[in-house]
Amino acid sequence: AGTLYVVATPIGNLEDISARALRVLSEVALIAAEDTRHSARLMQHFGIATPLAACHEHNERDEGSRFIKRLLAGEDVALISDAGTPLISDPGYHLVRHCRAAGIRVVPVPGACALIAALCAAGLPSDRFIFEGFLPAKQTARRARLEELKLEPRTLIFYEAPHRILDSLEDMSAVFGSDRPALLGRELTKTFETLKGLPLGALHAWVASDDNQQRGECVVTVGGWQAPDSDAAVDANAQRVLNLLLGELP
Ligand code: SAM
Numbered sequence: 001a002g003t004l005y006v007v008a009t010p011i012g013n014l015e016d017i018s019a020r021a022l023r024v025l026s027e028v029a030l031i032a033a034e035d036t037r038h039s040a041r042l043m044q045h046f047g048i049a050t051p052l053a054a055c056h057e058h059n060e061r062d063e064g065s066r067f068i069k070r071l072l073a074g075e076d077v078a079l080i081s082d083a084g085t086p087l088i089s090d091p092g093y094h095l096v097r098h099c100r101a102a103g104i105r106v107v108p109v110p111g112a113c114a115l116i117a118a119l120c121a122a123g124l125p126s127d128r129f130i131f132e133g134f135l136p137a138k139q140t141a142r143r144a145r146l147e148e149l150k151l152e153p154r155t156l157i158f159y160e161a162p163h164r165i166l167d168s169l170e171d172m173s174a175v176f177g178s179d180r181p182a183l184l185g186r187e188l189t190k191t192f193e194t195l196k197g198l199p200l201g202a203l204h205a206w207v208a209s210d211d212n213q214q215r216g217e218c219v220v221t222v223g224g225w226q227a228p229d230s231d232a233a234v235d236a237n238a239q240r241v242l243n244l245l246l247g248e249l250p
Contacts, residue, residue, distance in 0.1 A: 002029070002076040004067075004099045006092065008085040008111030009042060011217075012190035016112045022046055024109055029075035032067050034082045034091055055079065060091055063098040071104045078109075085113040089133045089159050115157045118185035118219035121195050122155075125224065129155040135168055142168065146175040147247070151240050153224040162215050166207055172222060173200040181223040187216040 005024045010016040025031060026048045032055035033039035039052055059065050067077055081090035099106050115131050132149065135158055136142045149156060160168050165184075172182070178201025186194040194213065198206060200222065207213040227236030 001102075001104045002071045002074050003105045003107055004071060004096065005076065005078040005107050005109050006086050006096065007078045007080050007109040008113065009039075009080050009083060011084040011112045011114050011117065011188060012193075014042075014045060016189060017046070018109065018111050021109050021111055022048070025050060025078050025080070027076070028078040030067070030070060030077045032077055032079045032095065034080070034086075038082050039080060050078075055091060055095060057091060060094045063101070065095070065098070067095060068098055068102060068104070071099065072102065083112075083114075085111065088113055088115065088131075112189070114159065114185070114188055114217070114219050117188045118183065118195075118221050119155070119157060121185065122183040122221040123197060124155045124181060124183065124221055126155065128153075129157055129221075131157045134159050134161070135164075135171075137164065139167065139171065143171050143175060146171055150175055151225045151243055153226070155224050156222040158220045158222070160218050160220055162218065165214055165218055165220075166204070168220065169200065169204040169207055172220070173204050176200060176222060176225075178202075178204075183221045184213070185219040185221070186213065188219065190216070192216065 005028060007021050007024055009021070025043070028050055031039065031050050031052045033052045034055065036052040036054050043050065043052065053066065055067065071077055079086050079092050079095060081092065086092035087096065096106055119126055119129060130152065135145055179199045182200045182203050183195060183197040184203055184207065196203065196206060227239060229235055
């Protein structure tokens with residue numbers, strides 16, 4: 001059988017594609033892409049003539065998909081998404097799962113990923129973190145999700161759409177507290193890249209006061225919950241358990 005290469009593409013700056021990614025994309029028989037028109041422009045830019053085929057939710061879920069057939073027939077296929085690393089808030093999971101189940105070799109070709117780009121410049125603890133992807137679009141569900149994360153001690157990373165960034169920051173500030181440290185990474189690697197680190201309340205106010213900050217793609221990183229009395233680790237744990245129990249009470 002052939003190999004499925006999971007290839008990261010840039011999240012903005014085209015220089016972020018790796019030499020290995022370019023070689024793999026030009027050598028495979030077929031590129032499975034989220035949006036073939038979008039990826040065609042990228043391939044054209046790099047002078048890559050490999051045929052593209054759409055890989056989306058329903059054909060990706062099909063374990064007898066054309067991609068699996070061609071892989072089983074011995075051809076190599078590369079999987080890409082519109083930006084960054086496939087499978088990270090992007091399609092690809094089902095295809096990778098089917099390949100592994102069918103004994104097809106899956107090889108990652110790592111590169112740009114917005115959550116890692118934001119985290120490595122955030123100045124928040126990076127030894128342990130959790131990626132929450134996109135929050136629910138509706139406020140009730142979003143607040144409920146944030147409530148679940150309120151006592152999470154690890155650094156939190158969220159993706160957000162520009163038209164919801166203000167609402168999300170408002171909810172984060174309300175649930176986590178306005179003084180929780182945070183950083184907004186917007187248009188990372190692009191011309192108008194912004195990295196703004198402020199406590200959640202001030203960050204919300206800053207974004208609210210400038211329409212430009214409500215455009216483009218963004219990642220929000222938030223410092224984890226810290227015990228008010230941080231020299232008493234035991235107290236912190238007791239508080240965490242107590243808070244969880246209180247949350248269960250009617
Ligand atoms: N697979 C991508 C990755 O590896 O980061 C993520 C795809 S997801 C559909 C798109 C979201 O990623 C955006 O809404 C935004 O939250 C984040 N994102 C992607 N590119 C970004 C950039 N250049 N700057 C900030 N956030 C970005």
